[in-house]
């Protein structure tokens with residue numbers, strides 16, 4: 308299959324890119340690993356209309372890209388294109404504390420996704436904890452579906468959250484609307500979970516709460532693996548783009564959370580700009596979402612240093628391979644730890660434990676290799692990805708890197 312433009316990710320950014328690109332009359336393909344378009348925020352929404360002329364493939368995962376571009380997807384197979392728009396979104400950041408891998412602990416957005424997909428939460432007592440605006444959205448969704456919210460534990464201080472809202476008053480109505488759906492639910496600031504035992508959580512204040520579930524997420528981590536695989540430059544962990552959403556690799560554009568965690572409006576604006584630019588249409592000069600907002604959001608919800616020392620020696624850091632803190636502590640970098648302990652070599656391929664070891668030990672992944680997601684061996688046999696040179700372990704090892 309050959310298309311003029313391929314868009315990876317059908318969240319708000321990818322959908323906005325598809326709408327803009329479709330105006331050009333070029334052939335567009337949109338792929339996403341979920342059952343339906345919508346990404347994280349519109350998961351389960353029924354009214355998402357795709358522009359005519361856009362071919363959408365759900366439940367399709369990209370696991371490798373060859374120069375040129377040949378996209379290797381599972382289970383669809385190979386797609387050829389000359390222009391690529393990456394709108395791969397973000398995932399939650401988990402930080403380990405004793406008990407965080409026990410049944411009853413969920414990612415905050417993860418539990419929300421399960422509930423949106425039909426999981427029954429009625430009558431369950433839930434503490435929503437961690438950091439960021441997502442906590443309010445999760446608590447509101449869970450309450451609407453019948454959960455009893457024991458509280459929201461936000462690790463940031465009340466003062467910094469209020470200062471942020473004062474600086475960005477346009478965000479206030481959204482915050483008030485969410486809070487209105489949570490009347491009676493305590494919003495605790497400067498508080499985080501320190502231990503979970505079945506049906507009980509201990510908070511940093513020393514208080515314990517009886518709960519059924521702990522829904523916990525400490526912010527978002529951009530999904531930059533595909534961009535890194537292509538050789539796109541990252542700045543401070545985010546994909547570097549210019550005012551037309553162009554990355555540092557020719558004909559690769561990026562929009563939404565991978566360029567900076569900034570929420571729905573930023574994702575929509577960048578998606579529109581990427582779709583227009585990638586198809587040779589005029590791009591609006593107006594930018595209402597700037598780097599300053601992204602930086603202020605990150606500063607407001609910056610993580611308290613004590614969160615990095617909650618794990619005990621026996622606390623698991625890599626849950627796929629069951630590797631504990633004590634096992635990893637003697638190593639100096641992730642590559643050594645991976646080779647000796649298998650940390651990061653399980654099914655999540657370091658998506659969960661990578662950010663954890665980065666925050667706890669300062670380690671960073673040195674290379675991103677295909678397959679980018681686990682795929683059946685039969686699919687791998689169809690790839691044409693050239694082997695990585697023996698002596699090149701850098702993040703920019705892809706042949707298309709200028």
Ligand SMILES: Cc1cc2nc3c(=O)[nH]c(=O)nc-3n(C[C@H](O)[C@H](O)[C@H](O)COP(=O)(O)OP(=O)(O)OC[C@H]3O[C@@H](n4cnc5c(N)ncnc54)[C@H](O)[C@@H]3O)c2cc1C
Nearest residue numbers: 316318319320339340346347369395396416563564570571
């Ligand atoms: C778990 C979670 C829950 C969230 N819930 C809310 C909420 O309730 N309210 C709110 O305001 N904001 C929420 N957010 C934040 C929200 O996602 C952003 O504000 C914004 O909407 C992101 O848009 P996006 O298009 O950049 O990314 P996303 O909406 O994340 O879309 C990216 C899409 O790309 C797909 N994708 C990624 N990699 C691949 C691949 N290799 N192959 C195929 N498909 C791929 C993903 O499955 C996803 O569908 C949530 C974020 C997360 C991580």
